[in-house]
Amino acid sequence: MSPHILSGRHHHDDDEFEVPLSENWLWKSNNFSLVSAGIDIGSSSTLVLLMRINIKKSGSGRYAKFKVVSRELVYESPVNFTPYKHGGLIDSEKIRKIISAAFSGAGVTKDSIDVGALILTGEAMRSENSSEIGRSLSLDSGRFISVNAGHKLESVLAAHGSGAVDESIRSGSTVLNIDIGGGTTKYALVSRGQILASWALSIGGRLVLFNRDGFVEKVTTDFSNLSEKLGFELGPGSYVSVEQKKRLATSLADIVMKGTKGNEEVLNSFPELALTEFPDIGHYKIDGVMVSGGVGEFVYNASLPDFGDIGRELGMAVAAQIDKHGFRKLIPRSCLRATVAGVSGFTMQVSGNTIYCPSYDGFPLRNLPVIHIHNDDEEPLNDHIREKVESLGITPGRGVVLMFHWDEEANYSNMISFVKQLKAPISDLTESGGKVVLVTDGDIAQSLGHIMEEEGLDTSRIICLDGISLNELNFVDIGNPLDDVGALPVTVKSLDFNWRQYPKERK
Structure with missing residues (x-):
């Protein structure tokens, strides 16, 4: 099953020029689909859901964005009890067999999965090896599977999945x-x-x-x-x-x-x-x-x-x-599969296709923390970013996402002024070995990247994306580029493996 082939035909005034939509380069650059996997390892049950997510580019110029226009259920697994070993540890080998059986039942392979998420929920999240299980399965289960956990995130995903x-x-x-x-x-x-x-x-x-x-x-x-x-x-x-x-x-x-x-x-x-x-x-x-x-x-x-x-x-x-x-x-709309349905369809976004990414070395990128920076004169960006890095506990060498709003004219003067402010903090971050991903809602990613080249920044460790919406305290995964599109799949998540004991006192 190829996730990038869409059925249908593109109609012209002259039937002689009819071609399948999947062979039309303009259609393929603006309309495509992904196969998404949602895997929920919960307190009592483990579920796998596969969906086809259809995406279309809307708008034009700086306001153009890729949006999810529909979702189609491809496969839902039978209910499996979550396997535990003695001592409350999750049985990772049996979990892998459950996931493998689901992929076989759907007629797909790991390579058929474009994007998706794995979430450990409820009591499974409290298992001592939950973070280890999450990391190992995320590497095993296809091109791009994220790990999500945390009671609040699960609440939100369930609200989406239930309808x-x-x-x-x-x-x-x-x-x-x-x-x-x-x-x-x-x-x-x-x-x-x-x-x-x-x-x-x-x-x-x-x-x-x-x-x-x-x-x-x-x-x-x-x-x-x-x-x-x-x-x-x-x-x-x-x-x-x-x-x-x-x-x-x-x-x-x-x-x-x-x-x-x-x-x-x-x-x-x-x-x-x-x-x-x-x-x-x-x-x-x-x-x-x-x-x-x-x-x-x-x-x-x-x-x-x-x-x-x-x-x-x-x-x-x-x-x-x-x-x-x-x-x-x-x-x-769904009871038992509400959380896994939410994972499959809710956490994924797609960047614009005029991105700046000179190197895909190290892809996919995982668990990048998001810092929201403010492009104003109240505080120098250098100090602002350093304070954020310190407050979020971001260690040297770890990749980071810098999210900012752009409402100015997209001219050279404005952009080079912004880049000059970013030069020192970005140099600090890249010199320690981490990737820096700049994300904006304006259609300036490619231009911004080229200006950074002119300014002598180490652009082999810099990525610029647009068309993505993020909040601070999000974590993101960025997958390999999508065939024929030039855009990147981005999964937004909140990781919380540090389950804390019940509070004895409440303020």
């Missing part, structure tokens, strides 16, 4: 997406397409496992302590009746619903459950609630089979709580 973001745009409303997985519950408040806030709790459907007779086979220490606090004794070998499971699930669902308020109510009674800071969202009116994640499946369909955990009972209890609180229950 909550699209629903908020369609209806002009404020939607709360609750993503309940095997080990964590993530919230994302969305209004008219914008993520207003995200936060997370340590509650999930697979923190306790039962055998067929109702005896506890496995329970996490944290969940055992929580259950005891709620009046239930759960330990390996203890018996839990159907009625007790329902009552426990109701207590958990009550905490989940209190968490929808995003305030201190949950934290006062259960501070150990907080995985992130909780925002103040009391002034927002929630128009509807959407539930995704594995537990979300049971919110909308209680007749699904039990998986030997508390997920089914928790889903049913959450559904009852939503009705009790008077929320409008919205139907998600």
Whole structure:
């Protein structure tokens, strides 16, 4: 399957000149498609999703940008339980087999994957070898696979994958997406397409496992302590009746619903459950609630089979709580695959095709931190960039992205003035061995690069891109150039492998 061939025909007034779109050089430079892989290694399940992302160039001149115009599902894997070794370590060999089987099922090879992301979520992120697994799999799983982790990022991706973001745009409303997985519950408040806030709790459907007779086979220490606090004794070998499971699930669902308020109510009674800071969202009116994640499946369909955990009972209890609180229950586009769907379609951008990149040595580039620089006279750029590098802990030799807004005339005088300000800090960064990627929203990347050549900068370590939107504290991967296009695929992400223990005190 070639990701760069688009079906269809380009029609001219004279049929004699009809040619397939894929053979039209002008079409290929402005319209193309990518195969994207989304791999989610979660607390209880591992999923693989393959999508075709269709991209079109819109606008002209300095305002021209490549935009995603549609996404087509190519393949979705069956549900696989996330494999762990003794001691809670993720079994990397079995994970590789799951991914390989998914690629085979889709009829693709690693080389067929253009762009994508791998994310370790929930309890899987807490595994001691999570960062090692992420790095090794990102190198194994195709031309360009990123590693993403972090509760807030997962919340945002789930809100996109479930359809909550699209629903908020369609209806002009404020939607709360609750993503309940095997080990964590993530919230994302969305209004008219914008993520207003995200936060997370340590509650999930697979923190306790039962055998067929109702005896506890496995329970996490944290969940055992929580259950005891709620009046239930759960330990390996203890018996839990159907009625007790329902009552426990109701207590958990009550905490989940209190968490929808995003305030201190949950934290006062259960501070150990907080995985992130909780925002103040009391002034927002929630128009509807959407539930995704594995537990979300049971919110909308209680007749699904039990998986030997508390997920089914928790889903049913959450559904009852939503009705009790008077929320409008919205139907998600995807429940179990919400996070992996979000990864496949949300994190990828494409640069403009008038870029400056004299050397592709070392590509793909991974985990480049973003610094937003301000092109004004308030502070010299040299001091500004050095302060940012120090505050973000960017070590010598590490590549970095300098993002800036350009609203001036794209003439030589303005650009050379800007380059002269950048000369000293860029020289410092490149001399230590790192790549420097300048990213702007103006259509000046190629011109800027040539002026840097004139100024004697080491341009073998400099890249200039335009048509990309970034925020500070983003991290980006930059893939190999796209065939026939001259643009570069960019994946925006937030990495957080330093999972911190629950805060004992909150300000």
